[in-house]
Amino acid sequence: MFIHDTILNRLKRGCETMDYPAGDAPALPDRHGGGLRVESARCAADCSACVSVCPTEAITRASGQAVALDLGRCLFCAECVRACPDRAITQTGDHRLAARLREDLVLGGTGKEQVRLAAALNERLRGLFGRSLKLRQVSAGGCNACEADTNVLGTIGWDLGRFGIQFVASPRHADGLLITGPVSKNMALALQKTYAAVPDPKIVIAVGACAIAGGPFVGHSQVSDGAGALVPVDLFVPGCPPHPLTILDGLLRLLDRLGGPSGKG
Amino acid sequence: MSLIVLLCVPLVAGLLSLVVRHVRALEAINLLAFGTVTFLAVRLVGAVLVAPGGVVLGWGEFLRADALSAWMALVVGVVSLGSSFYAVGYFRRELVEGQLTVGRCREFYRLTHFFATAMLLVVLVNNLGVMWVAVEGTALSSVLLVALYNRKTSLEAAWKYIMLGGVGLVLALFGTVLTYAAALGHAGGEALPSFDWSSMRGMASQLDPKLMRLAFIFLFVGYGTKAGLAPMHSWLPDAHSEAPSPTSAMLSGVSLKVAVYALLRGHMLATACLHSDFSRHLLLGFGLLSMIIAGPFVLTQKNLKRMLAYSSLEHVGLVCVGFGLNTPLTVFGALLHMGYHALAKPVLFFAAGNIHQRYHALDFRRLGGGLGRTMPMTALLLAVAAVAISGLPPFGLFYSELTIFAGAFVSHQAWAGAVALLALLVVFCGMLKRFAHLLLGRPGAEISRESWATGNVLAMVLPLVVLLVLSIWLPAPARQLLERAAGIIGGAP
Amino acid sequence: MDYPAILLIVAACAYVAGMAGALLLRRVGRLALSVGFGLAAVGGACGFLSGVTSLATGQAAARGAVTFWSGPAPNLRLVIQADPLSCFFVTIVSMLGAAIAIYSLGYSGAYLGRKSVGLLAALYNALLLATTLTFVAGNVWVFLIAWEMMALLAYGLVTFEHEDRETRGAAVFYFIMSHIDAVCVMLGFLVLFQAAGDFSFDGLRGVGAKLSSGQRDTAFLLFVVGFGIKAGLVPLHVWLPVAHPVAPSNVSALMSGVLIKTGIYGIARVCFEFLGGPPLWWGALLLALGTVSAVLGVLYALMEHDLKRLLAYHSIENIGIIVMGLGASLMFVSTGHPVLAALALAAALYHTINHASFKGLLFLGAGSVLHATHTRNMEEMGGLVKRMPQTAMLFLLGAVAISALPPLNGFVSEWLTYQALLQGFGSTDSLLRLMFPVGGAMLALTGALAAACFVKAFGISFLAQPRSQAAERAREVPASMRLGMALLAIACLFLGLFPTVFLGWLGPVMNQLTGEALAGRLSLAGGWVLAAPGANAGSVSTAAMTLFGLSFLLVPLFLRRMLGRRAKTVRGPTWDCGLQGLTPRMEYSATGFSKPLRMIFKALFRPHREVQREYEFSPYFARSLRFESHVEEVFEERIYRPTRFWILRVSRRVRALQQGSLQVYLLYIFLTLLGLLLWAV
Structure with missing residues (x-):
């Protein structure tokens, strides 16, 4: 009886996976402001209101220079948005934040108002991983929010598996690592050994502010301030934690699965 | 003539030793006397084989040696010789260590002669009354030997021995008298019938059966006490363990068998008279009882020489079982077993003597273990003798035991054979356990390795070598002798 | 005498020479070792060749018994008979004897200076000789003599490292069980002798027909118990895991490989040749015992962490399989299927040499x-x-x-x-x-x-x-x-x-x-x-x-060779979940x-587990921790230990008879006299 009910239920519910990326992305919740946009031209001459309110010192302004907002260190608390009198920093509501290079996350210079989104992998790697990317998740001492939001990608609504992306148990079976957490000293050796255990060619994805730059723990003696200190990172997904959509967008961008060379939307 | 000489040699040697005081001279007399006895016994065996009717007579008809007597005389000679050979070294060491006075040593040498004389008299004499006197003589001479050390325990052992032996012999005397009464009843008022065994055997069918039955019971209980059959054996462990080792060897090795001989003579008369299985059933039953009783005592035994004494109880029981089964195979086996046992058991007692002299203890717990390290030669010979006495090949006791059992099965008395075999198994287990822990392992305290004296070792090696040789090759005369003796016991005239 | 028979005699001479040489040279350890084990290897090789050629060329089947010598006791004759069954087992013992002798050349080196290697080599040769003699015995005397000598020599070898108390006790137990089995076998042969009147194997062939069914069953049971103890059949197997581990390893190999097979030889010869015409329950009993042995043997082996005890229990298991084959064969004989009986027997004997x-x-x-x-x-x-x-x-x-x-x-x-x-x-x-x-x-x-x-x-x-x-x-x-x-x-x-x-x-x-x-x-x-x-x-x-x-293996290797030439091989440590490093404790x-x-299988094992923990303020921070776990061996605990206990207890009670008082002893005499008088008169 139980099996019968389950099958019927399953048939009634049909396919519950979202259409994205074939269809529209789901809307971000109200509290989520999306990415940030920095127009340093609007800043007052010696205003550093945003610098002092940032909890992770992600915003710097050298005297006479333009303001620089490091999205990699940003916790997306939006205090700077509220503090800025000139509306130089604004929230875009855009979920797309993933970048290939660390410097692409530093906003504020001319032409760098927003994140330069991630380009796809080279042709060889796209050929290897494009339809089958196995990732080993390394949880390196964080609060587990990034892990939770990564984990939800495996559920039925998001269904990471339809892209051939899967989390595997052993790095020997993996094509790359997905690192979350600020890489505490206790996990440093584990991360290095895991990286060494992944066969070549491999990629590394850093998800969350902690993995990119240390997050709220930045500067602490017991953390390594992000995975970049230990292993070369191929994809940075900023956020604290990044929305699952952001992470998914980053992964698909990496594999050029969004459709079109620059992606949709 | 030769029979008289055979008897006189130890007697004269004994009388001579009464006047000699020098210990070395006593040793020499001892060895010489027993050597001569053995030699004469061998010649007697030859004589019996060729004599008409298979019997050698001496002093008219007073002394009579048939095949059985000759075999027994040979065994007496060999065991006595072996014991005296060992005794030389043993008593010299006792004197040196101050365990015994010179007087006591002299007493040993003197008494042993009389002991041997008495035993020879038992097996060679024809008259049943004199036979009883001779058995009493063995008891009297050996009791003083048992008490030689004059310790409290030896005196107690000797006291029990003389008391129980004495009571037994009184019963045997009564039995002997009743036997004569059985013969008398027939003769009527004519000349008194001869008390010779041979003539009584001749008119056995005319003896009064009821009196004979009664007589045999008394003879059985009486001589059975001397032979150490259970439940009359209680003196055995005490006496055999308290006596000095050469005497223990003679007691275990031959004096028990001489008592069995006396019993056999009565058994032959009873069987011939009653024509029933009465006497042999007694032999069989008590033999089995002895074997069964020995088991528990060996399993839980704490004293080395007592264990050896119980082993003797076992083997005498087996011999009686062999006679009790009364088939040619079993009787042959029993007689052979008497010989082989007489060669193996003394070696065990000699080894025990060596151990006692070294450690001044016979209790297994005090001896500990590792004797293989501290007394390698003694340990090796003890092990070999233990293998022999347990009835393991290649020694002859295996053959003699298996022959007895084969005979039991062939005559459809398999149950007796099975019980006997199981009893032997129990004793084997007990002895193995004790000897394994005694001889193997590490010695307890720091004890130096013992150096061995040639004479001592020879005394132990020679019997074993002879046993091994005889196990593989029994000379034809010996075989013939045993077959004749078996025939005599089995009913041939 | 045919060529393989001569080889067999050469083998026997080699064993004797090895024994003598090792004993004479025992002061010079290394030389004694080489001579003793070298000659044993030579003897083994000759025996092996003899056995194999006899079987392969069919000469074994054509042979009769040969009497070498007659001894003192009636019926005592040295009769040798190398028929096919004997040759088969001689092959096994020789093969193993030779291989183990070669092994011993290196292994015994560990004993040099500590113990007498010459004695080890001499006992080894003697044991090989005794075992070979058991297999080629032509009458009951030779068989029993060789059987008992085998037990005695094996005892000597098992107790070789006797400084250890455990070894001494184990060896004594082994010898006692061996002697019990010799007694049972002896009784069995005596029952057969009763009907045959002849101790030679030729005379005993088919004697089962002359016995009454009660006698045949008794004989069969005696032989099963006797040979079963030797083979290590449950429930008579308790000595095996006790004795095999404590012996030197070359001796353990010989014992497990060959000595327990003498039990199989005994069952095969007695049941098929001497007794013959088995009722169905004989085969059923053997099949049942074999099955139980196989299962229990392997179950107890699984619980062992002593490598040699584990192997000893496996021997019990394999003996069980062999006996299953024998039992099946007997059952087929009873129901009249000779071809199937031969098949089952072939399986059993094949497993014998395989196990060896x-x-x-x-x-x-x-x-x-x-x-x-x-x-x-x-x-x-x-x-x-x-x-x-x-x-x-x-x-x-x-x-x-x-x-x-x-x-x-x-x-x-x-x-x-x-x-x-x-x-x-x-x-x-x-x-x-x-x-x-x-x-x-x-x-x-x-x-x-x-x-x-x-x-x-x-x-x-x-x-x-x-x-x-x-x-x-x-x-x-x-x-x-x-x-x-x-x-x-x-x-x-x-x-x-x-x-x-x-x-x-x-x-x-x-x-x-x-x-x-x-x-x-x-x-x-x-x-x-x-x-x-x-x-x-x-x-x-x-x-x-x-x-x-x-x-299947070669083709991929070939392909890889051909196609995968440019692939880079990277060596790395085993993935250890990123821990500090793998330690043996993990x-x-x-x-x-x-x-x-x-x-x-809890019901069988009754595992007993005890944890003792010492701590000051919290059990999670223990100062000391003691863990004990053991498994009960059901036969040892339920049968052997109580039996031993009760026998000793009863013996101690019986000792009270000898209680020291002269009056009581006199009483015994008088009671005996009285009893006899009442009974007889």
């Missing part, structure tokens, strides 16, 4: 491990595959063989046993139809459990990292030891890959015991395929399997490995 080779190999391997690490405890081993690679590979080969994996010899004999059991499924007799499926199922169970057990044995002992300093310092053993093992490994391979050849040699034995040679019935396709006789029987070809398997322990089975 792979168990010998495994014990020698265990000996090598012991030699290198000085411990028998598996929980202290590990990592030996890197330090002793050749020993590890040879042990692995033995493990694969004993687990009955194709294409090795264990597979072939178990396959034959299954075939024999399967044939009984369709039998008309209801007892067969009940017991054979159960037997087959239990055999399958033991096969699986045996494989699990050897995964444990090999894995824990050889793989992963060393668990102790001793294991870390292990080095590969001397070449002679490896050579000895390799010889047995070659035997395993031969017996596995060419079963039809071997079964051809076994033909005369089948013929002698069941009257059916199975000639030609067992091989198809010119000897490449082994087939069981019968309409629905199966067939298998281990040689073809091997070739097939090798080709490895699987033998006890842990067997825990699931311990729990499943």
Whole structure:
């Protein structure tokens, strides 16, 4: 009886996976402001209101220079948005934040108002991983929010598996690592050994502010301030934690699965 | 003539030793006397084989040696010789260590002669009354030997021995008298019938059966006490363990068998008279009882020489079982077993003597273990003798035991054979356990390795070598002798 | 006298020479070792050649008994008879004797200076001689003498390292059990003698017909108990795991490989030749006992962490399988199927020689491990595959063989046993139809459990990292030891890959015991395929399997060679979940490995587990922790220990009879007298 009910239920519910990326992305919740946009031209001459309110010192302004907002260190608390009198920093509501290079996350210079989104992998790697990317998740001492939001990608609504992306148990079976957490000293050796255990060619994805730059723990003696200190990172997904959509967008961008060379939307 | 000489040699040697005081001279007399006895016994065996009717007579008809007597005389000679050979070294060491006075040593040498004389008299004499006197003589001479050390325990052992032996012999005397009464009843008022065994055997069918039955019971209980059959054996462990080792060897090795001989003579008369299985059933039953009783005592035994004494109880029981089964195979086996046992058991007692002299203890717990390290030669010979006495090949006791059992099965008395075999198994287990822990392992305290004296070792090696040789090759005369003796016991005239 | 018989005499002379040489030279250890074991190897080789040629050329079947000498007691004659069954077993003992002798050349080196190697070599030669004599005995005297000498010499060898109290006690127990079995066998032969009146084997042939059925049953039971103790059949097996571990390893190999087979020889000869015409329950009893032995043997083996005790329990298991074959064969004889009886018997005897080779190999391997690490405890081993690679590979080969994996010899004999059991499924007799499926199922169970057990044995002992300093310092053993093992490994391979050849040699034995040679019935396709006789029987070809398997292996290797030339090979450490490093403490322990089975068979094992913890303020921060776990061996605990206890208790009570008072002793005399008077008069 139980099996019968389950099958019927399953048939009634049909396919519950979202259409994205074939269809529209789901809307971000109200509290989520999306990415940030920095127009340093609007800043007052010696205003550093945003610098002092940032909890992770992600915003710097050298005297006479333009303001620089490091999205990699940003916790997306939006205090700077509220503090800025000139509306130089604004929230875009855009979920797309993933970048290939660390410097692409530093906003504020001319032409760098927003994140330069991630380009796809080279042709060889796209050929290897494009339809089958196995990732080993390394949880390196964080609060587990990034892990939770990564984990939800495996559920039925998001269904990471339809892209051939899967989390595997052993790095020997993996094509790359997905690192979350600020890489505490206790996990440093584990991360290095895991990286060494992944066969070549491999990629590394850093998800969350902690993995990119240390997050709220930045500067602490017991953390390594992000995975970049230990292993070369191929994809940075900023956020604290990044929305699952952001992470998914980053992964698909990496594999050029969004459709079109620059992606949709 | 030769029979008289055979008897006189130890007697004269004994009388001579009464006047000699020098210990070395006593040793020499001892060895010489027993050597001569053995030699004469061998010649007697030859004589019996060729004599008409298979019997050698001496002093008219007073002394009579048939095949059985000759075999027994040979065994007496060999065991006595072996014991005296060992005794030389043993008593010299006792004197040196101050365990015994010179007087006591002299007493040993003197008494042993009389002991041997008495035993020879038992097996060679024809008259049943004199036979009883001779058995009493063995008891009297050996009791003083048992008490030689004059310790409290030896005196107690000797006291029990003389008391129980004495009571037994009184019963045997009564039995002997009743036997004569059985013969008398027939003769009527004519000349008194001869008390010779041979003539009584001749008119056995005319003896009064009821009196004979009664007589045999008394003879059985009486001589059975001397032979150490259970439940009359209680003196055995005490006496055999308290006596000095050469005497223990003679007691275990031959004096028990001489008592069995006396019993056999009565058994032959009873069987011939009653024509029933009465006497042999007694032999069989008590033999089995002895074997069964020995088991528990060996399993839980704490004293080395007592264990050896119980082993003797076992083997005498087996011999009686062999006679009790009364088939040619079993009787042959029993007689052979008497010989082989007489060669193996003394070696065990000699080894025990060596151990006692070294450690001044016979209790297994005090001896500990590792004797293989501290007394390698003694340990090796003890092990070999233990293998022999347990009835393991290649020694002859295996053959003699298996022959007895084969005979039991062939005559459809398999149950007796099975019980006997199981009893032997129990004793084997007990002895193995004790000897394994005694001889193997590490010695307890720091004890130096013992150096061995040639004479001592020879005394132990020679019997074993002879046993091994005889196990593989029994000379034809010996075989013939045993077959004749078996025939005599089995009913041939 | 034919050529193989002369070889056999040469072998005997070699053993005697080895014994004498070793004893005479015992002061010069190394020389005594070489002479003693060298001559033993020569003797073994001659014996092996003699046995094999006798069987292969059919000369064995044509031989009669030869009387060498007559002794003092009536019936005492030295009669030798080398018929096919004897030659088969002589082959086994010689093969093992030679291989182990070569092994001993290196192994005994460890005793030089400590103990008398000359004595070891002399006893070894003597034991080989006694065992060979047991097999070629032509009458009961020679058989019993050789049997008892075997027990005595084996005792001497088992107690060789007698400084240890445990060894002494174990050896005494072994000797007591051996003597009990000698007594039972002796009684059995005496029952036969009762009817035959003759001690020679020629005279005893077919004597069963002359006995009453009660006598035959008694004899059968006596022989089963007697030979069963020697073979290690449950419930008479308790001495085996006690005695085999404490002996020096070359002796353990000989004992497990050969001495317990003397029990099988005894059962085969007595049941088939002497008693004959068995009622159905005889075979059923053997089948039942064999099945129980097989299952219990492997179950207790799984619980062991002493490598040699584990192997000893496996011997019990394999003896169980052999006896199952014998039992099935007897049942087929009872129901009148001689061909199937021959098949089952062939399976049993094949398994006998197989067990000798792979168990010998495994014990020698265990000996090598012991030699290198000085411990028998598996929980202290590990990592030996890197330090002793050749020993590890040879042990692995033995493990694969004993687990009955194709294409090795264990597979072939178990396959034959299954075939024999399967044939009984369709039998008309209801007892067969009940017991054979159960037997087959239990055999399958033991096969699986045996494989699990050897995964444990090999894995824990050889793989992963060393668990102790001793294991870390292990080095590969001397070449002679490896050579000895390799010889047995070659035997395993031969017996596995060419079963039809071997079964051809076994033909005369089948013929002698069941009257059916199975000639030609067992091989198809010119000897490449082994087939069981019968309409629905199966067939298998281990040689073809091997070739097939090798080709499967070779083709990818070839392809890789050709195509994968540019692929880079990267070496890295084993993935360890990113931990600091793997330590031996993290490895699987033998006890842990067997825990699931311990729990499943809880009712049998009654595992007892005790944890004692000392702590100050919290149990999670203990100051000291003591863990004890043990498993109950049901026969030892329930039968042997209580029996021993009660016998000693009763003995102590009986001792009260000798209580010291003279009056009581006098009372005994008078009571006896009184009793006799009342009874008789």
